[in-house]
Amino acid sequence: MTTKNKEPVLLIIQLSGGNDFMNTVIPFTSGVYFDNRPLVGIPENKMIPFTENLAFHPCAKSLKNLYEKGKVAIIQGIGYENSSRSHFRAMDIWHTCEPNHVATEGWLAKVIREIDPNSSNPVTAVNFGRGLPRALAAPGVIATSVGDLDNYGLMSEIEKEEEKIEDLEMFKRMYTPALGSGIVMDYLGETGRTVLTGADILAEAPINYSSTIEYSNNPIAKSLRDVARVHFAGLGTRIFYTNHAGYDHHAQEVPNHARLLTELTDAISDFMDDLDEHNASEEITILVFTEFGRRVKDNGSGTDHGSGGGAFIIGENVKGGLYSEYPSLNPSDWLYGEDLQHTIDFRGIYGTILQQWMGIDPHDIIGGDFEQISPFNKTLIR
Amino acid sequence: MVTNEIKTDSSLVAHLLRRAGFGSDYSQIQEFTKKKYEEIVEDFLNPEIFPEVEDKLISRHYISLGANKDNQATWNGRWFYRMINTKRPLQEKMALFWHHVLATGWTKSEHTPTMVNHIEMLRKNGLKNFRTILIELSKDPAMIYWLDNNENHSESINENYGREILELFSMGIGNYTEDDIKNAARSFTGWTFTQPLPLYPYGHYESKFIFKENDHDYGVKKFLEKTGPFNGEEIIDIISQQEATARFICRHLYNFFVEDEPQVPAWSITPPKNQFAIDQMVKSWLESDADLKSVMRTLLNSDWFKKSKMNRVKCPAEFIAATLKISGEYRSPDPGLVQLESTCIAMGQKLMDPPSVEGWHTGKEWIDGGTLTERVNYAIEILNDPNKPGVKFIINEIKNDKESHNPKKFVNRMLELVGFIEISENTKSLLIKLAEEDGKLSFRTKKDQEISRNRIMRMLRLIISSMEFQFS
Numbered sequence: 015m016t017t018k019n020k021e022p023v024l025l026i027i028q029l030s031g032g033n034d035f036m037n038t039v040i041p042f043t044s045g046v047y048f049d050n051r052p053l054v055g056i057p058e059n060k061m062i063p064f065t066e067n068l069a070f071h072p073c074a075k076s077l078k079n080l081y082e083k084g085k086v087a088i089i090q091g092i093g094y095e096n097s098s099r100s101h102f103r104a105m106d107i108w109h110t111c112e113p114n115h116v117a118t119e120g121w122l123a124k125v126i127r128e129i130d131p132n133s134s135n136p137v138t139a140v141n142f143g144r145g146l147p148r149a150l151a152a153p154g155v156i157a158t159s160v161g162d163l164d165n166y167g168l169m170s171e172i173e174k175e176e177e178k179i180e181d182l183e184m185f186k187r188m189y190t191p192a193l194g195s196g197i198v199m200d201y202l203g204e205t206g207r208t209v210l211t212g213a214d215i216l217a218e219a220p221i222n223y224s225s226t227i228e229y230s231n232n233p234i235a236k237s238l239r240d241v242a243r244v245h246f247a248g249l250g251t252r253i254f255y256t257n258h259a260g261y262d263h264h265a266q267e268v269p270n271h272a273r274l275l276t277e278l279t280d281a282i283s284d285f286m287d288d289l290d291e292h293n294a295s296e297e298i299t300i301l302v303f304t305e306f307g308r309r310v311k312d313n314g315s316g317t318d319h320g321s322g323g324g325a326f327i328i329g330e331n332v333k334g335g336l337y338s339e340y341p342s343l344n345p346s347d348w349l350y351g352e353d354l355q356h357t358i359d360f361r362g363i364y365g366t367i368l369q370q371w372m373g374i375d376p377h378d379i380i381g382g383d384f385e386q387i388s389p390f391n392k393t394l395i396r
Numbered sequence: 397m398v399t400n401e402i403k404t405d406s407s408l409v410a411h412l413l414r415r416a417g418f419g420s421d422y423s424q425i426q427e428f429t430k431k432k433y434e435e436i437v438e439d440f441l442n443p444e445i446f447p448e449v450e451d452k453l454i455s456r457h458y459i460s461l462g463a464n465k466d467n468q469a470t471w472n473g474r475w476f477y478r479m480i481n482t483k484r485p486l487q488e489k490m491a492l493f494w495h496h497v498l499a500t501g502w503t504k505s506e507h508t509p510t511m512v513n514h515i516e517m518l519r520k521n522g523l524k525n526f527r528t529i530l531i532e533l534s535k536d537p538a539m540i541y542w543l544d545n546n547e548n549h550s551e552s553i554n555e556n557y558g559r560e561i562l563e564l565f566s567m568g569i570g571n572y573t574e575d576d577i578k579n580a581a582r583s584f585t586g587w588t589f590t591q592p593l594p595l596y597p598y599g600h601y602e603s604k605f606i607f608k609e610n611d612h613d614y615g616v617k618k619f620l621e622k623t624g625p626f627n628g629e630e631i632i633d634i635i636s637q638q639e640a641t642a643r644f645i646c647r648h649l650y651n652f653f654v655e656d657e658p659q660v661p662a663w664s665i666t667p668p669k670n671q672f673a674i675d676q677m678v679k680s681w682l683e684s685d686a687d688l689k690s691v692m693r694t695l696l697n698s699d700w701f702k703k704s705k706m707n708r709v710k711c712p713a714e715f716i717a718a719t720l721k722i723s724g725e726y727r728s729p730d731p732g733l734v735q736l737e738s739t740c741i742a743m744g745q746k747l748m749d750p751p752s753v754e755g756w757h758t759g760k761e762w763i764d765g766g767t768l769t770e771r772v773n774y775a776i777e778i779l780n781d782p783n784k785p786g787v788k789f790i791i792n793e794i795k796n797d798k799e800s801h802n803p804k805k806f807v808n809r810m811l812e813l814v815g816f817i818e819i820s821e822n823t824k825s826l827l828i829k830l831a832e833e834d835g836k837l838s839f840r841t842k843k844d845q846e847i848s849r850n851r852i853m854r855m856l857r858l859i860i861s862s863m864e865f866q867f868s
Contacts, residue, residue: 145766156765168772169857172857191820201763205763319596
């Protein structure tokens with residue numbers, strides 16, 4: 015099976031809670047690492063070295079394999095000035111590109127506006143998860159949020175298929191207000207009808223999907239399989255978004271971080287194989303990000319909120335390797351005296367992807383010009 | 397004469413309960429119709445006459461709902477329990493109103509106990525004098541930390557609170573100068589708290605207001621044309637006397653209780669939808685020296701309020717509470733209460749945690765494809781179950797009232813039973829047409845009963861997924 019979609023597609027994987035970059039990509043030749051992390055530090059004989067100074071977490075084997083194939087760009091030390099330690103504020107900043115005041119328009123919502131200014135396709139952007147992330151939200155922008163692809167849409171709670179179809183038909187008529195019903199009613203009606211259209215379009219996706227890849231049974235694997243199913247259906251989706259939660263490891267970091275990294279990296283690897291099987295590897299680039307890194311020094315059970323995190327750009331067209339610099343491990347360089355200092359602004363990475371992968375001028379979306387990197391071998395931009 | 401029984405029209409009672417409370421079930425509405433409208437309003441304005449909701453019961457019955465001081469979901473579950481069960485509906489509604497206007501969030505401190513106390517402060521003071529409300533707000537640790545007044549020192553002021561108390565909490569932009577902001581900030585120096593926030597690294601101990609004399613600027617300040625060595629309370633006095641304050645807060649009340657206005661940032665350039673209504677409320681405000689009870693009395697007893705049915709979009713908390721009122725659930729503590737927070741978040745509103753100091757955007761901005769799907773599917777999930785007490789009641793009412801077996805009457809009766817909902821002609825004609833296609837309801841045979849029950853369930857599903865059900 016081949017896909018109809020040859021436009022560049024972006025998949026965002028958000029790691030919620032603040033992934034511990036220092037334990038994902040470990041600076042294992044530094045004494046500072048072991049001195050500060052008596053409890054959560056990874057023993058040297060378990061980690062997986064991939065350069066002279068850096069090693070992957072032992073549970074990131076799949077990521078290491080992709081890295082060796084040259085498909086992973088590691089963005090070291092990503093962040094912004096005066097990094098916020100609040101999950102919510104920090105996430106907001108990543109979602110809106112506005113570190114200095116609270117903004118309401120998401121950066122990806124602005125991208126959707128560029129791609130589909132007339133909102134002609136309700137599935138230009140699809141989020142897998144509950145509720146729409148702020149990154150995809152802005153007035154007048156339509157994005158679809160799917161909790162469960164196999165049971166998606168309005169009235170999904172109605173068990174009897176016949177009843178559901180009848181009710182949806184009535185819904186459509188009830189949501190077609192008479193002329194002169196007012197702006198709010200018109201808006202509500204249009205929103206309701208758009209959701210119906212989106213659901214009809216997405217209903218196609220599971221029907222035609224077949225694959226030999228067996229994804230694991232966990233939320234991130236399920237989400238990435240859903241991304242694959244929708245992408246292969248060729249519905250014109252340009253932005254996929256999903257969330258992998260649970261990275262807030264104040265306590266019990268050792269077992270929990272290991273489990274999450276296994277789930278995440280295996281799911282990405284399965285997803286890449288699935289793309290390969292469907293001749294679609296070149297169509298999607300993945301950005302994995304998190305709201306902040308964690309404190310250098312562990313707290314005896316986990317690590318507290320920090321800064322200077324890491325991001326990953328993954329895909330067939332990616333020029334694998336290390337980008338930007340690993341944050342300084344010299345305590346005198348640390349933010350607030352205890353956190354890694356960022357070495358590249360996240361907006362530059364958004365800019366890189368928008369300009370070099372999506373073919374969109376990033377200036378107004380990310381709010382300025384920021385240093386970019388060159389992580390692509392080739393792109394689909396015509 | 398039977399009519400002696402009914403002193404207030406049911407649909408007007410339902411309207412009042414939706415706006416001044418969180419909706420109601422059919423029997424409650426009938427109970428209230430026995431009183432005169434103005435009497436119901438007085439009852440609402442004097443909550444202390446009625447017993448408090450015993451939400452402490454929750455922690456006794458369900459450890460998981462009570463023990464974890466740090467878990468917002470348990471506290472928001474308790475809040476929903478109050479909305480559904482309170483005998484003091486307006487008190488609870490005022491708490492939510494002030495939470496919208498004096499928007500303080502959990503996000504910055506991540507400190508649940510101070511936010512719980514903050515909401516309790518709004519609940520306790522919501523119908524008092526505006527001066528009292530602002531003073532309590534300025535002494536509230538959650539607010540002090542949220543707007544950095546703990547960083548506001550006599551030697552170096554932090555303007556954040558001084559600015560927002562004027563811009564967002566009282567007068568609105570354009571009615572004061574930058575110097576007024578600085579001088580307001582100076583007057584609040586030394587207003588701070590004992591136990592430091594945020595949660596990390598200080599922990600979740602309760603925090604109390606403290607006035608640090610040695611960190612207060614006792615100098616002379618010029619504020620809104622007045623001069624003196626003002627402290628915070630005197631600044632609040634001056635603010636409360638301003639007509640601009642009356643106009644700004646009354647417009648907020650109108651937006652929340654009467655009719656959706658545009659978003660707040662547009663207010664300085666867009667006139668109110670009903671200038672007459674605002675003028676009437678402002679008059680009450682000025683005559684009563686900023687007494688919220690007087691202003692709310694004027695609002696709730698006015699013709700423009702009574703005529704304002706179904707023209708504001710329910711916020712998610714109202715939507716959830718109204719749905720649960722119909723279903724008859726959560727009349728006693730139930731572990732399911734902790735789930736309601738995440739339902740509300742999915743609809744775009746996290747209680748105790750507004751997105752910013754500007755509060756939530758209201759009206760049609762509550763609705764997008766995702767939130768509309770959540771609303772419709774939630775209402776159906778809750779109510780598409782003939783065994784829920786409220787749904788059972790509706791089925792029996794229709795069954796036992798022969799007149800309601802007539803298709804047209806059936807539709808009208810259903811609309812009454814879900815809370816005297818008013819719907820557009822378009823929706824009504826669709827529903828009546830559907831009912832007429834299937835003819836008269838019958839409960840003669842077992843088979844008839846099943847068919848009729850399914851028809852009632854379907855009518856219920858359609859009403860609660862209608863556009864009109866999104867409104868209050």
